[in-house]
Amino acid sequence: MIIRDARSADVAAMLAIYAPxxxxxxxxxxxxxxxxxxFAARVDKYGNGWAWLVAEDGGELLGYAYGSPHRERAAYRWSVETSAYVAAAARGRGVGQQLYRALLARLAQRGYCNAYAGIALPNAASIGLHESVGFRAIGAFPSVGYKLGRWHDVAWYHQALRAAPAAPEAPA
Known part of the structure; x- marks a missing residue:
């Protein structure tokens, strides 16, 4: 398995993972x-300003992970939100962990200090993935989203990517 930057040619395979x-x-x-x-516009935007990575094995796309803005206001520019999605047939094989490790390293290299992940509950698999790569629970938004006939809480997780400098330069 290789982890690489997403390309426009990956959009259909990523959508096949995400749409269901x-x-x-x-x-x-x-x-x-x-x-x-x-979806291609998202890949372009987040891939250029943050990072968008895919896991590929023998030409098959197994999953993807990306960083995006945590919030739009300037004071938040050193923090990112992260997401990862793995194809159903590839789950439980460490794909998400490898994607996340590469993504977090890339984001730190680009100058980001904090990564956050929101996990719609219940989702034990996502909680397990995030905790396995160093994220820690920091709180939850109760009943924040309504989908599929019910309200869902979102648990928030955090991981420091690097020490926060006293006078940081904008991420690259």
Missing amino acids: IVETTAISFEASAPSPGE
Whole structure:
């Protein structure tokens, strides 16, 4: 398995992983899967400003992970939100861990200090993945999202990527 930067040619395979999650679970709070064009624009935006990585084995895309802005206001620019999605057939094989380790290292290298992940509950697999790579629970937003006929809490997890400098330069 190799971890590499996502490319536009990966969009269809990534959407094949993501669309069923959007359509059948509350893991993502999107109401419908994005179009290929919308998804490609996300890959371009987040891949250039933060990072978007894929795991590939023998030409098959097994999963992806990316960093995105934590919040839009300037004071938040050293913090990122992270997400990872793994193909159903590849779950339980360490794909998510390898993606996350590479993603977190890349984000730290680019100058980010903190990574946050929001996990719609219940989701024991995602909690296990995040804790296995060093994230720690910091709180929850109760009943923050309504999907599939019920309200869902979102647990928030944090991991320091590097020490916060006294006078930081903007991430690269």
